[in-house]
Amino acid sequence: MFFSHMLTTLTKHVRALRGGSQPHLMQANDGYLYVVKFQGNPQGTSILANEMLAARLAGWLGLPVPITVVVELSLELSEGLYFETPSGRQPIRPGLHLGSRLVITSLEGRSYDVLPQSLWYKIRNPEDLIGIQLFDLWTCNRDTRQVIFWKYSRDKKYSAIFIDNGHCFGGPERRFAPLILPKSTLTEPSAILAWTRWSDRIANMTFQSESIETDLIPPEWNGGLKQFSVIFEELRIRQAIIARELSAA
Numbered sequence: 001m002f003f004s005h006m007l008t009t010l011t012k013h014v015r016a017l018r019g020g021s022q023p024h025l026m027q028a029n030d031g032y033l034y035v036v037k038f039q040g041n042p043q044g045t046s047i048l049a050n051e052m053l054a055a056r057l058a059g060w061l062g063l064p065v066p067i068t069v070v071v072e073l074s075l076e077l078s079e080g081l082y083f084e085t086p087s088g089r090q091p092i093r094p095g096l097h098l099g100s101r102l103v104i105t106s107l108e109g110r111s112y113d114v115l116p117q118s119l120w121y122k123i124r125n126p127e128d129l130i131g132i133q134l135f136d137l138w139t140c141n142r143d144t145r146q147v148i149f150w151k152y153s154r155d156k157k158y159s160a161i162f163i164d165n166g167h168c169f170g171g172p173e174r175r176f177a178p179l180i181l182p183k184s185t186l187t188e189p190s191a192i193l194a195w196t197r198w199s200d201r202i203a204n205m206t207f208q209s210e211s212i213e214t215d216l217i218p219p220e221w222n223g224g225l226k227q228f229s230v231i232f233e234e235l236r237i238r239q240a241i242i243a244r245e246l247s248a249a
Contacts, residue, residue, distance in 0.1 A: 007072045008099060010036065013081065021047060021166065022083050025102070028071060034099030036071060037166065038092045039221065042083060046174070047166030048098040049222035053231070054139060054165035055100075056212040061201055063131055064161045070218060071099035096218045103161055104150045111150035115158060123149065124157040127194040132162050134198045138238050140176045143167035169231050179238045181245050196246070203243035207232070 012027040021041040027033050039045045055068040073081075073094045081092040104111050120126070129147075136145055146164035151157060170176040209215070214228045222228070 007096070008034075008069045009072045010034075010074070010077055010099075013077060019164070024081065026071075026099070028099065033102040033105065034069070034071060035066075035102060035163075036073075037098045037100075038073070038081075038083075039095060039097055040083070040090070040093060042085060043166065044172035045221055046172045049217050049227075050169050050172075051098055051100070051164075051166040052217050052221075053212065053214065053228070054141075054168040056214075057139070057207065058132075058135060058162065058165070060207065060212065061131070061135065061198075061205060063128055063135060064125065064159065065165065066103060066161065066163060067101040069099050069101070070216065071097050073097055096220070098221075100163065103148050103163070104152070109150060109152040109155070111148050112158075113146070113148065115149040119158075122157050124159045126160075127190075127197075128160055128162075130191060130194040131198040131201075134195065134202060134242075136168070137179060137181065138202050138235065138242065139168040140170045140179070140238075141165070141168045142171040142175075142177075169234075174227070174231065176234050176238075179241050181242070199242055199246045203239050203246055205239070207235075 009029045010026045011029050014025040014027060014033065017023045017025055017035060021037045021043045023035050023037045023041075025033060026036045037048055037051065039048065041047070052068050052070075055065045058065045073092070073096075075094045078092055078094040082089040083092060115123070123129070132145060132147075135141075143164065143166070145162065148161050148163055149158040150161065151159065166172075209228055209232070
């Protein structure tokens, strides 16, 4: 059952954004700006469910990801919004879509898609960069990992936050590849320790639909709760692989 009282309502269109899903930046009735991915987007509606489920799992583990919510697009606000497709423009329909809260606005501070390696010593949470590598292997993220490095104007260090999780769980088609953990190329003792800690955390994580609140994900995004049970079964198999590698290390 989907709880409609959890909805956030979109109130203003700001601009279209780059990306394969053709998202838009929009404001909602809670005052925040959201990167909105829509049902029917060129990458498939299932990436909305993937995005929200991945955010729930990453947050459960302690990895920084944007707040994701179900947003409601009205008929009035949907007018003039469309996808660009090979067969021409396709209208974006009103209904329930996915909103990822904007990490930071230009009035609050700065954000970058890429941070030069010479500035990596200014990253506040470097261990999380190792954790997300393992998370992407565990969840079979089939896309390039997207990271935002951001800081408030008064801060000297940047925080890393991990966005664009729609291709976790084998992508839109949910095709999981075999989990093969690479031979570690980490040499710094702190990095090796971080890999071990994240491996242990993922291997021993317990979860189910109720704890991850999958009932907050609209069923039309995913084809029903049965799809989540299939994903969870695969994730548990992959946890066992990580646990075996950890015990053998």
